[in-house]
Amino acid sequence: MRQMSRRRFVCLVAGVGASAGTIAALRHGLQPGGVPPSVRSLQRVRRTSWALGSNVSITVLHRDTAAGQAAIEAAFNELELIEDVMSLYRANSQLCRLNRDGVLDDPHPYLVEVLQAAQSISRRSNGAFDVTVQPLWNLYATAQRQNRLPSDEEIELARQNVDWQKLRVARAQLRLDGQGTAITLNGIAQGFAADRVAAVLREQGVEHALIDTGEIGALGAKADGAAWSIGIQHPRDREAYISVAELAGRCLATSGDYATTFSDDHRHHHLLDPRTGRSPSDLSSVSIAANTALDADALSTAAFVMGAEAGLQLVKQTPGADGLLVLKDGRSVATAGFPTLQT
Numbered sequence: 001m002r003q004m005s006r007r008r009f010v011c012l013v014a015g016v017g018a019s020a021g022t023i024a025a026l027r028h029g030l031q032p033g034g035v036p037p038s039v040r041s042l043q044r045v046r047r048t049s050w051a052l053g054s055n056v057s058i059t060v061l062h063r064d065t066a067a068g069q070a071a072i073e074a075a076f077n078e079l080e081l082i083e084d085v086m087s088l089y090r091a092n093s094q095l096c097r098l099n100r101d102g103v104l105d106d107p108h109p110y111l112v113e114v115l116q117a118a119q120s121i122s123r124r125s126n127g128a129f130d131v132t133v134q135p136l137w138n139l140y141a142t143a144q145r146q147n148r149l150p151s152d153e154e155i156e157l158a159r160q161n162v163d164w165q166k167l168r169v170a171r172a173q174l175r176l177d178g179q180g181t182a183i184t185l186n187g188i189a190q191g192f193a194a195d196r197v198a199a200v201l202r203e204q205g206v207e208h209a210l211i212d213t214g215e216i217g218a219l220g221a222k223a224d225g226a227a228w229s230i231g232i233q234h235p236r237d238r239e240a241y242i243s244v245a246e247l248a249g250r251c252l253a254t255s256g257d258y259a260t261t262f263s264d265d266h267r268h269h270h271l272l273d274p275r276t277g278r279s280p281s282d283l284s285s286v287s288i289a290a291n292t293a294l295d296a297d298a299l300s301t302a303a304f305v306m307g308a309e310a311g312l313q314l315v316k317q318t319p320g321a322d323g324l325l326v327l328k329d330g331r332s333v334a335t336a337g338f339p340t341l342q343t
Contacts, residue, residue: 042208044223047072051079052087052190054214058197061208061223071204075197079213082196085111086189088134099134099182104174114185114192114294115169121188121298122164125314129302130274134182135161137272140262149268155277162274186270190214191253191297198293215293218247229341233258235266235284235326242332243324244341245289250320253296255304256285266328273305282307284326289339291320299323308333 042061045068049056058075062068085108086095094111098104104111121129139158143150150158161180168175176183194217201209201219208220210228218228227248231241235256245252255271257279262268269279286304290296299321303311308325315323315335322338334340 042223043068045069045072047076049076049079051083052193052214053089053186054190055212056214057210057212058201059210060201060206061220062206067205071201071206074204075200075211078196078200079193082110082189082193086114086185088184088186095183095185098174098176102176102181106172107174109171110192110196111174112169112171114188115167115174115183117192117294117298118185118188119164119167119169121302124317125302125306127164127275128273128305128310129187129298130162130164131183131185131187132162132164132167132176132181133272133274134184135159135180136274136277137184137270138182140268140270140272144262149262159274159277162277164274187255187301188294188298191251191293191295194251194293211293213293215251215253215297216247217251217293218249232287232324233285236330242285242326243287245287245324246339246341247289248339250289250291250339251293251296252287252289253293253300254285254287255300257283258285271301271304280305280307282327283311284328284330286311286326287324287338288315289322290318295321 042063043065044061045065046059058072060068060072083090084093087093088095090096094104094108118131135158139150139154161178166177166181190213193213194211194215197211197213198217198219206219211217216230222228227246230245230247230252232243232245232254233256234240234242235258257266257269257271260270267279271279273280283304286300288296288300290299295318299315299318303314303323306314308327311325312323315321322335324332324334324338326332
């Protein structure tokens, strides 16, 4: 059975057409530093699918439809490779083998790259971001199937297997210390996937595209020459958005307490603090605009777990990153450079 996506975006894409979660563009015309009107003559090619536990869509603007289709095919082939390497939904993926055996020889360079990035953000966030949080996720998911929440004793027992420093990363071998330690890449793999799709599209000669792998990547501009505009899901109203971001060369990711919940009051959800074993109580959602989707993805999770004050500091310390944080009481705070669409 497919898991519910960790994030839900409302994509405001001029010329892409209506679909679930898609709204008409808010404005038209060239933006400062935008692309020439010739973009409007490009053909739109779009494909949707499912990967890494999320709906995936790729929209390409290209002067040749067949070339656009070929570029998208190459991008989905890349996603297939990433699934084989780091999906939790494929029993023989390299990630599942590492979790099962505790060791993986000759890991794919993509897995090494993602785990090295994860270790870096774990250090920078003082352990708030932790890919070894999977034992806690398994505990909450099991308890939910039994129509209950985990007990304090169960949480503490699972938490003993959560520690990012139990992960040993080397190009020749990956190793997990501890009998029950296991990894999830749900807080970083979708961002990495968006970055890899963007790289493949560029290699195929694509200059203008919108990529949604659960996190958002954007190349060039929309058909009207404006920057791609992305509506950010309102954490308490599934039919509304809290803000709209313009992605002029940046990527976007959102972590929210609404995506997968373990209680109706939003107190218990899939975002878990590895240091307490419980969901943080400060924030409802965190949206990050960054130079890479991987950075945006990991930072949104880390900042959510850290809370508003410490999370904002982490974002400000990251070159090219800005954040929009929504507190539980509905108030929001953003860094000065968050790319909010001005209407």
